[in-house]
Amino acid sequence: MKLEEGRSKFIQAWGSLGSSWGISKSMAQIHALLLSYPEGLSADEIMEQVQLSRGNVNTNVRELINWRLVRKETVLGERKEFFVALHDVHTISQNIMEERKRRELEPVRRLLNELKAATLEGKEEDVKHFQSLLSDLADFVSQMENLTNLMTKINNNNYMKKLIKAIS
Structure with missing residues (x-):
């Protein structure tokens, strides 16, 4: 199985489990996506990978930050913000x-x-x-x-x- 196929299955499964934990499917999918990468992703990259609107991504990323599951990072020379999941x-x-x-x-x-x-x-x-x-x-x-x-x-x-x- 290719990494992208495994990652996609993980994102779908984590998203389905999210509603059992009291969070939205979108929030859980974004969390799974960020968990599956060692480095951060920009909002645009998240939107592209999980096929969600900018507003949905921004709302759910903020909520993940509030839950202390994701942190925001900036990269020198980049205008974009990157979002990194805690991995512990x-x-x-x-x-x-x-x-x-x-x-x-x-x-x-x-x-x-x-x-x-x-x-x-x-x-x-x-x-x-x-x-x-x-x-x-x-x-x-x-x-x-x-x-x-x-x-x-x-x-x-x-x-x-x-x-x-x-x-x-």
Whole structure:
């Protein structure tokens, strides 16, 4: 298989997985494209390779920068900006976990805490059921936050990374 064919398959697969992770297919495809190159690509090169509009590329690249998965670089003598993906898998996974925690878990936790603190009126059995649901969900979200924090600590610890790799 030629490199370009493998790269194309990777970009398509990563794009499809992206929607499962809560990001757009376009954002995931651009990320996959940038991951597949050791050096940076310009917006024009990204547009050409993934067949997306300039606006779509610019929006998604900015979002990848916000997720700390891509950085912008300039090259002396070039007017264009180049975008380079982080290639360390542990850093990528940590940044994704932290961003998803910030965007998904923290707002849900705040909502659940607000609802748990509210005085609910209604049929006693229904109120108890709803409060039990809120409590269970709050416990689950707390466990997910703890797991995310644990993964961050593991990713920051070279010894733990080597240990996990050794037992895998």
